[in-house]
Amino acid sequence: MVYQHSVGNFNYSFPDLKTVLAKATPEKSGDQLAGLAAQSEQERIAAKLVLADIPLKQFLREEIIPAEIDAVSQLIQDSFDSKAFQPISHLTVGGFRDWLLDYQTDGEKITQISPGLTPEMVAAVSKIMANQDLILAASKIRVITKFRNTLGLKGHFSTRLQPNHATDDAKGIMASTIDGLLYGVGDAVIGINPVSDSAETTLRLLEMLEKLRLQYDIPTQSCILSHVTTTLELIERKAPVDLIFQSIGGTEATNTSFGFSLDTLDEAYQAGKELNRGSIGDNFMYFETGQGSAHSANAHHGVDQQTCEVRAYAVARKYQPLLVNTVVGFIGPEYLYDGKQVIRAGLEDHFCGKLMGLPMGCDICYTNHIDADQDDMDNLLTLLGVAGCNFIMGIPGADDVMLNYQSTSFHDQLYIRQVLGLKRAPEFDEWLMKINLTDSTGKVLEVKGNKLLKL
Amino acid sequence: MSEVSNPWEKLKDFTDARIALGRTGGSLKTQELLAFRKDHALAKDAVWADLDVNSLRKQLEDLQIPSMLLSSQAESREIYIKRPDLGRKLSETSSAEIQNSKVPASDISIILADGLSANAIFLHAIPFLQEFLPKIKGLSTAPISIVSQGRVAISDEIGESFSSNISIILIGERPGLSSPYSMGIYLTYNPKAGNTDEKRNCISNIRTGGLPYAYAAEKLAFLCSEALRLKLSGVHLKDTFDHHSLKNESGKN
Numbered sequence: 188m189v190y191q192h193s194v195g196n197f198n199y200s201f202p203d204l205k206t207v208l209a210k211a212t213p214e215k216s217g218d219q220l221a222g223l224a225a226q227s228e229q230e231r232i233a234a235k236l237v238l239a240d241i242p243l244k245q246f247l248r249e250e251i252i253p254a255e256i257d258a259v260s261q262l263i264q265d266s267f268d269s270k271a272f273q274p275i276s277h278l279t280v281g282g283f284r285d286w287l288l289d290y291q292t293d294g295e296k297i298t299q300i301s302p303g304l305t306p307e308m309v310a311a312v313s314k315i316m317a318n319q320d321l322i323l324a325a326s327k328i329r330v331i332t333k334f335r336n337t338l339g340l341k342g343h344f345s346t347r348l349q350p351n352h353a354t355d356d357a358k359g360i361m362a363s364t365i366d367g368l369l370y371g372v373g374d375a376v377i378g379i380n381p382v383s384d385s386a387e388t389t390l391r392l393l394e395m396l397e398k399l400r401l402q403y404d405i406p407t408q409s410c411i412l413s414h415v416t417t418t419l420e421l422i423e424r425k426a427p428v429d430l431i432f433q434s435i436g437g438t439e440a441t442n443t444s445f446g447f448s449l450d451t452l453d454e455a456y457q458a459g460k461e462l463n464r465g466s467i468g469d470n471f472m473y474f475e476t477g478q479g480s481a482h483s484a485n486a487h488h489g490v491d492q493q494t495c496e497v498r499a500y501a502v503a504r505k506y507q508p509l510l511v512n513t514v515v516g517f518i519g520p521e522y523l524y525d526g527k528q529v530i531r532a533g534l535e536d537h538f539c540g541k542l543m544g545l546p547m548g549c550d551i552c553y554t555n556h557i558d559a560d561q562d563d564m565d566n567l568l569t570l571l572g573v574a575g576c577n578f579i580m581g582i583p584g585a586d587d588v589m590l591n592y593q594s595t596s597f598h599d600q601l602y603i604r605q606v607l608g609l610k611r612a613p614e615f616d617e618w619l620m621k622i623n624l625t626d627s628t629g630k631v632l633e634v635k636g637n638k639l640l641k642l
Numbered sequence: 643m644s645e646v647s648n649p650w651e652k653l654k655d656f657t658d659a660r661i662a663l664g665r666t667g668g669s670l671k672t673q674e675l676l677a678f679r680k681d682h683a684l685a686k687d688a689v690w691a692d693l694d695v696n697s698l699r700k701q702l703e704d705l706q707i708p709s710m711l712l713s714s715q716a717e718s719r720e721i722y723i724k725r726p727d728l729g730r731k732l733s734e735t736s737s738a739e740i741q742n743s744k745v746p747a748s749d750i751s752i753i754l755a756d757g758l759s760a761n762a763i764f765l766h767a768i769p770f771l772q773e774f775l776p777k778i779k780g781l782s783t784a785p786i787s788i789v790s791q792g793r794v795a796i797s798d799e800i801g802e803s804f805s806s807n808i809s810i811i812l813i814g815e816r817p818g819l820s821s822p823y824s825m826g827i828y829l830t831y832n833p834k835a836g837n838t839d840e841k842r843n844c845i846s847n848i849r850t851g852g853l854p855y856a857y858a859a860e861k862l863a864f865l866c867s868e869a870l871r872l873k874l875s876g877v878h879l880k881d882t883f884d885h886h887s888l889k890n891e892s893g894k895n
Contacts, residue, residue, distance in 0.1 A: 216724050352657055359657035366653060366661035520723045555685040555817045556723060556758055561678070584660025584678060591818035593682070596660075601668025631668065640650050 188245060192236045199233035205251040207241070208307070209491035210234035211314045213531050217479045217492045217522030224491075235315050239281030243272075246308045252488045258439040258449050263305055263501045272303025280311045287312070287324040287542075294327040301544040306437070306497035309539045313493070318531065321538040322574040328541040330577065332509045333468020334429065336374055336406045336614035338577055339546050344609035345578040346600050347512070347548070348373030351589035355382050357395055363583050364399065369634050370597035371625050372581035374615035375510055375548065376430060376473065378410040380590060389413045390426050397427040403622070403639065406614040408465075408509070410473055415447055415455050422458045430473040430509060431459045437476075437498030440486030449502070456506050467614075470509035470546075476500070477514040478532050479522030492522060493535055500543040510578065511545045513537070515567075516553040517592055526563030529553060533567045537576055548578035552594040561585065561593065565602075568595055572603040579603075604629055658820060678819075685817035690719055693760035695788050701768050707775070708785040710743065712736035712800070716791040729793035731835075732800065736789075740803040747805035749781040750866065751833070752812070755792030759814030762823040766848055766855070767812050770825070773859035778866060794828050794842070801833025808869055809833035810862065815846060824849040827858065829865050831875035841876040843869075 190207050191200035201207045209223040211234035218224035225231035247267070254260040274296075278286060286292055313321060331339040338345050350363030360379060367373055377396055381388050389411045396409035408429040411418075415433040422428050433452065436442055442449070459471045481487040481495035490498075496513070503511050513536035516529040523529050533549050540547035551567045553559040568579065585596035603609060610616055610629055619625040622639070626632055634640065650662050663674045670678075695711050702709045715731045716722035722729050732740075754767045771786075784804035789796060794811055801809025808831055815824040826846040830837055843865050848858045864883045869875045 220725065220727075350659070352659070356656070359659070362653040362656040363659045363661055366650065366659075369650065521726050524724065555682070555819070555822075556689045560682060560686075582659075583657075584663055584674070586660050586678070586681075586819045588658045588818075588820065591816065591821075593819060596670075598663070598665060598668060598670050601665075605668055631665075634650070 192233045194233040204249045211238045216524035268302035306501045310494040310497040321534040325538040325574040330546045332470040332546045334465040336612040345375040346372045346581040347375045348377045374612040375578035432473045436480045437495035441481040444484035472506040472508035473510045474503045479518040497539045512548045514550040520557045526559035684822040688759045688817040688822040691760045693756040713790040722791040730795035751784040751801040751804045751806035751809045753787040755789040755813045757813035758816045762814035762825040766825040773855045777863035798833045799835045831869040
């Protein structure tokens with residue numbers, strides 16, 4: 188297929204599909220760093236015009252990374268559902284955008300075709316969509332998952348309580364955890380990033396959270412975000428593992444740099460299934476992703492960072508995860524330069540993840556060398572709230588004292604609930620009301636004398 | 643106006659995290675909102691500040707320590723932020739300057755680089771060197787390099803150009819909200835352009851309220867002698883310093 192288009196006085200031509208995808212991508216410093224980005228706005232719009240006319244079927248003919256050298260490409264091929272693809276098989280990328288936004292296309296229709304989408308088709312359509320398109324189309328899709336509570340229902344919005352501590356100190360972590368629970372945070376998961384990846388540390392923290400959960404009968408799940416191999420070891424040792432965590436990327440080489448293969452994930456999935464610890468559902472995998480990971484691992488094969496990101500979602504969807512979290516602004520300004528790029532990436536990831544059928548949440552965040560601030564995070568939080576995002580992070584004062592970056596706070600989730608009328612997971616909301624932490628509208632109450640404070 | 647005081651103040655004793663902040667409605671109270679913004683302002687300015695290389699050089703001169711002013715290939719702060727690869731390479735002028743200096747081979751090259759917090763280097767580099775240099779008196783050193791727009795890996799090229807066995811870089815760390823001026827130190831045995839991070843040993847969080855100079859200096863001197871003895875650094879140079887040192891001399895403030 189010939190990929191070309193004239194804009195102004197220039198005729199732009201592109202050698203292959205992955206070049207069209209990269210050049211059509213909204214400006215990202217990571218694609219510029221890798222030398223993949225459009226050189227001008229004219230070239231970028233030419234690539235978008237080319238992309239809009241490419242039939243979705245072309246994505247089945249032209250591989251962007253050969254399956255012979257990449258296990259993720261192989262997984263994408265193997266998991267393609269041609270029957271689900273049928274209803275949209277006649278469309279171009281541009282026609283697919285129109286279809287997604289049509290009044291007649293509801294969430295159910297989108298969910299039906301989702302298994303027939305490859306990550307490259309999903310990335311492609313997102314590249315020609317405006318921010319409002321990404322919000323509107325995503326808001327149609329509900330992805331509901333269950334373990335000890337129900338996440339992702341329409342009108343609901345959840346939070347991961349992230350009580351990290353610079354030395355994994357038990358009392359320090361517990362202090363932040365109690366603080367978060369008092370604000371009604373933690374229905375998605377109480378999840379700790381440990382400083383040390385040792386099995387001993389992970390076990391100690393797991394047992395601490397398990398004790399808390401059982402003591403107060405909290406309808407939620409816990410997770411220590413250790414490497415999947417550490418978690419596997421602990422499952423063998425009969426540790427109280429609720430969720431199995433791993434950071435994943437969209438190419439085999441990225442995942443190798445993260446120290447695992449798809450076989451490791453298969454093994455972890457089997458082990459988690461046998462644990463059978465979910466009380467109302469069996470979604471127990473927790474994945475984190477983020478644009479730029481393949482590029483920073485020098486494992487991108489000339490594919491732009493957003494397309495690599497959506498390929499990671501193809502890995503995630505094989506394991507019906509409870510939570511998928513794009514950590515959108517953590518990676519640094521060489522991949523996402525400023526608030527504008529972070530906001531665009533957050534909306535893309537949320538939309539693409541949902542279209543791939545994943546329970547997408549977002550760590551709305553930035554480091555201090557990115558040209559962004561808390562107001563940019565407020566903007567992205569509001570946009571993702573409107574888009575129907577499943578969950579965000581809840582971090583004391585938005586300041587993670589272990590990972591040294593800023594995200595969203597306990598107060599931020601109260602803000603978004605108030606302006607958009609969003610409830611927590613129903614089981615968690617009921618628990619909060621029962622122990623007098625919230626009223627029937629979800630507002631937090633004065634906590635004087637609450638039993639949680641007596642820990 | 644409903645203002646809710648926070649009865650869980652005592653939890654603050656256990657963590658530096660911003661807990662028990664109180665609220666008005668569901669939102670932060672004015673004082674807490676602005677306290678956060680103040681910390682972010684400090685961190686942000688720290689990233690974009692320039693290193694006052696002339697003043698550093700003057701201070702070293704006063705201590706009778708020879709130095710050289712160098713720069714990376716990142717010509718501005720913005721390029722430095724966007725192109726980490728350029729911050730890892732010496733500018734042509736700086737390369738030539740080292741070649742022309744005809745400095746004899748040495749045990750150690752010491753490099754001061756702005757990194758992501760020039761203020762960290764401005765505040766901590768000289769007092770740290772005053773603790774550290776007396777501890778390595780028996781070893782030869784190249785002139786101290788003061789580098790603008792430098793990343794950690796530029797220490798490979800500099801150490802290699804000076805034909806030093808070890809290169810040590812003191813560099814401004816990425817500012818955290820509560821630690822805008824924190825200095826990190828990386829040691830590499832047999833510095834060569836293209837080395838990767840597993841070849842380095844790191845001492846981080848040197849700042850007011852963080853790791854004290856004396857402790858960091860002692861530890862770095864220990865790593866130097868071990869690296870020279872074993873002829874390696876990085877993951878294979880086990881950091882057993884805390885076992886070697888006396889209990890009352892080690893640990894954070």
